[in-house]
Amino acid sequence: MNHDSYPDAYIRHILVHHRIIAMVGASANPSRPSYYAMKYLKQKGFRVIPVNPGQEGKEILGEKVYASLGDIREPIDIVDIFRASDSALPITEEAIKIGARVVWMQLGVRNDEAAKLAEEAGLKVVMNRCPKIEYGRLSGELGWAGVNSRRISTKRPVLDRKGVQHRLLREDAD
Secondary structure (H helix, E strand, C coil), X not given: CCCCCCCHHHHHHHHHHCCEEEEECCCCCCCCHHHHHHHHHHHCCCXXXXXXXHHCCCEECCEECECCHHHCCCCCCEEEECCCHHHXXXXXXXXXXXXXXXXXXXXXXXXXXXXXXXXXXXXXXXXXXXXXXXXXXXXXXXXXXXXXCCXXXXXXXXXXXXXXXXXXXXXXXX
Protein backbone atom coordinates (compact mmCIF):
# COMPACT_ATOMS: atom_id res chain seq x y z
CA MET A 1 0.00 0.00 0.00
CA ASN A 2 1.23 3.45 -0.90
CA HIS A 3 0.79 5.38 2.35
CA ASP A 4 1.23 8.73 0.63
CA SER A 5 -1.95 8.34 -1.42
CA TYR A 6 -4.92 6.11 -0.55
CA PRO A 7 -7.56 5.21 -3.12
CA ASP A 8 -11.02 6.41 -2.10
CA ALA A 9 -12.27 2.81 -2.38
CA TYR A 10 -9.74 1.70 0.28
CA ILE A 11 -10.83 4.38 2.77
CA ARG A 12 -14.51 3.87 1.92
CA HIS A 13 -14.28 0.12 2.51
CA ILE A 14 -12.79 0.70 5.96
CA LEU A 15 -15.46 3.23 6.94
CA VAL A 16 -18.34 1.11 5.67
CA HIS A 17 -17.25 -2.27 7.07
CA HIS A 18 -15.50 -1.39 10.33
CA ARG A 19 -17.79 0.36 12.80
CA ILE A 20 -16.20 -0.12 16.25
CA ILE A 21 -13.35 2.28 16.94
CA ALA A 22 -10.99 2.43 19.91
CA MET A 23 -9.72 6.01 20.03
CA VAL A 24 -6.31 6.04 21.72
CA GLY A 25 -5.63 9.52 23.08
CA ALA A 26 -9.30 10.51 23.37
CA SER A 27 -9.78 13.71 25.36
CA ALA A 28 -12.60 14.84 27.63
CA ASN A 29 -11.82 18.45 26.64
CA PRO A 30 -14.42 19.64 24.08
CA SER A 31 -11.86 21.93 22.43
CA ARG A 32 -9.51 19.04 21.56
CA PRO A 33 -9.66 17.49 18.07
CA SER A 34 -10.10 13.96 19.45
CA TYR A 35 -13.24 15.01 21.35
CA TYR A 36 -14.76 16.59 18.26
CA ALA A 37 -13.81 13.62 16.04
CA MET A 38 -15.30 11.18 18.57
CA LYS A 39 -18.53 13.18 18.77
CA TYR A 40 -18.85 13.34 14.98
CA LEU A 41 -18.15 9.63 14.45
CA LYS A 42 -20.66 8.66 17.15
CA GLN A 43 -23.27 10.82 15.39
CA LYS A 44 -22.56 8.88 12.19
CA GLY A 45 -23.30 5.55 13.89
CA PHE A 46 -19.82 4.41 14.85
CA ARG A 47 -19.22 2.94 18.30
CA VAL A 48 -16.23 4.88 19.63
CA ILE A 49 -14.47 3.64 22.76
CA PRO A 50 -12.10 6.16 24.37
CA VAL A 51 -8.65 5.02 25.55
CA ASN A 52 -6.78 7.39 27.86
CA PRO A 53 -4.97 6.21 31.01
CA GLY A 54 -5.42 9.62 32.67
CA GLN A 55 -9.20 9.38 32.29
CA GLU A 56 -9.59 5.66 33.11
CA GLY A 57 -13.00 4.78 34.56
CA LYS A 58 -14.53 8.15 33.67
CA GLU A 59 -16.79 8.81 30.70
CA ILE A 60 -16.30 10.78 27.51
CA LEU A 61 -19.45 11.43 25.51
CA GLY A 62 -21.24 8.68 27.45
CA GLU A 63 -18.57 6.05 26.80
CA LYS A 64 -16.46 4.46 29.54
CA VAL A 65 -12.78 5.34 29.22
CA TYR A 66 -10.20 2.55 29.28
CA ALA A 67 -6.53 2.81 30.23
CA SER A 68 -5.33 0.57 27.38
CA LEU A 69 -6.59 -1.39 24.41
CA GLY A 70 -6.06 -4.62 26.35
CA ASP A 71 -8.62 -3.52 28.96
CA ILE A 72 -11.46 -3.39 26.41
CA ARG A 73 -13.56 -6.55 26.52
CA GLU A 74 -15.25 -6.32 23.14
CA PRO A 75 -13.98 -6.70 19.59
CA ILE A 76 -12.36 -3.62 18.07
CA ASP A 77 -12.35 -2.98 14.33
CA ILE A 78 -10.28 0.22 14.11
CA VAL A 79 -7.61 1.54 16.47
CA ASP A 80 -7.53 5.30 15.88
CA ILE A 81 -4.24 6.76 17.14
CA PHE A 82 -4.42 10.32 18.48
CA ARG A 83 -0.88 10.23 19.86
CA ALA A 84 2.58 11.22 18.68
CA SER A 85 4.15 9.24 15.85
CA ASP A 86 6.68 7.55 18.15
CA SER A 87 3.77 6.12 20.19
CA ALA A 88 2.27 4.45 17.13
CA LEU A 89 4.52 1.36 17.23
CA PRO A 90 3.62 0.16 20.75
CA ILE A 91 -0.06 1.00 20.13
CA THR A 92 0.07 -0.98 16.88
CA GLU A 93 1.60 -3.94 18.70
CA GLU A 94 -1.27 -3.81 21.18
CA ALA A 95 -3.79 -3.47 18.32
CA ILE A 96 -2.43 -6.66 16.78
CA LYS A 97 -2.68 -8.48 20.14
CA ILE A 98 -6.36 -7.57 20.58
CA GLY A 99 -7.26 -8.62 17.03
CA ALA A 100 -8.06 -5.20 15.56
CA ARG A 101 -8.59 -5.08 11.81
CA VAL A 102 -7.34 -1.55 11.06
CA VAL A 103 -4.70 0.79 12.48
CA TRP A 104 -5.59 4.39 11.68
CA MET A 105 -3.06 7.12 12.49
CA GLN A 106 -4.48 10.61 12.76
CA LEU A 107 -3.38 13.74 10.90
CA GLY A 108 0.30 14.34 11.55
CA VAL A 109 0.87 10.78 12.78
CA ARG A 110 3.04 8.57 10.62
CA ASN A 111 5.13 5.57 11.61
CA ASP A 112 6.30 3.38 8.73
CA GLU A 113 7.65 0.70 11.06
CA ALA A 114 4.25 0.40 12.76
CA ALA A 115 2.53 0.30 9.36
CA LYS A 116 4.81 -2.49 8.14
CA LEU A 117 4.23 -4.51 11.33
CA ALA A 118 0.45 -4.08 11.08
CA GLU A 119 0.33 -5.03 7.40
CA GLU A 120 2.49 -8.10 8.01
CA ALA A 121 -0.08 -9.11 10.65
CA GLY A 122 -2.91 -8.69 8.11
CA LEU A 123 -4.26 -5.33 9.29
CA LYS A 124 -5.16 -2.43 7.03
CA VAL A 125 -3.30 0.80 7.72
CA VAL A 126 -4.11 4.46 7.20
CA MET A 127 -1.62 7.15 8.20
CA ASN A 128 -1.81 10.93 8.43
CA ARG A 129 -5.57 11.01 7.86
CA CYS A 130 -8.63 11.66 10.02
CA PRO A 131 -11.63 9.31 9.80
CA LYS A 132 -13.95 12.23 10.56
CA ILE A 133 -12.59 14.23 7.63
CA GLU A 134 -12.51 11.21 5.33
CA TYR A 135 -16.10 10.30 6.21
CA GLY A 136 -17.21 13.87 5.54
CA ARG A 137 -15.31 14.00 2.28
CA LEU A 138 -16.58 10.66 0.98
CA SER A 139 -20.17 11.21 2.12
CA GLY A 140 -20.27 14.57 0.35
CA GLU A 141 -20.80 16.61 3.52
CA LEU A 142 -17.63 18.64 2.89
CA GLY A 143 -18.94 19.37 -0.59
CA TRP A 144 -21.81 21.36 0.92
CA ALA A 145 -19.26 23.91 2.07
CA GLY A 146 -17.54 23.91 -1.31
CA VAL A 147 -14.67 21.73 -0.08
CA ASN A 148 -13.49 18.92 -2.36
CA SER A 149 -16.69 18.86 -4.41
CA ARG A 150 -14.80 18.79 -7.73
CA ARG A 151 -18.01 19.87 -9.47
CA ILE A 152 -20.72 22.48 -9.45
CA SER A 153 -24.26 21.22 -9.46
CA THR A 154 -27.73 22.60 -8.88
CA LYS A 155 -29.07 19.14 -7.99
CA ARG A 156 -30.14 18.69 -4.40
CA PRO A 157 -28.32 15.91 -2.52
CA VAL A 158 -30.21 12.80 -1.41
CA LEU A 159 -30.51 12.94 2.38
CA ASP A 160 -31.35 10.31 4.98
CA ARG A 161 -33.90 10.82 7.78
CA LYS A 162 -31.35 12.80 9.80
CA GLY A 163 -30.57 15.13 6.91
CA VAL A 164 -27.19 13.53 6.15
CA GLN A 165 -26.03 12.81 2.62
CA HIS A 166 -24.69 9.24 2.39
CA ARG A 167 -24.81 8.38 -1.28
CA LEU A 168 -21.09 8.89 -1.90
CA LEU A 169 -20.10 6.67 1.00
CA ARG A 170 -21.63 3.61 -0.67
CA GLU A 171 -18.93 1.23 -1.83
CA ASP A 172 -20.21 1.21 -5.40
CA ALA A 173 -19.93 5.00 -5.65
CA ASP A 174 -17.03 6.44 -7.64
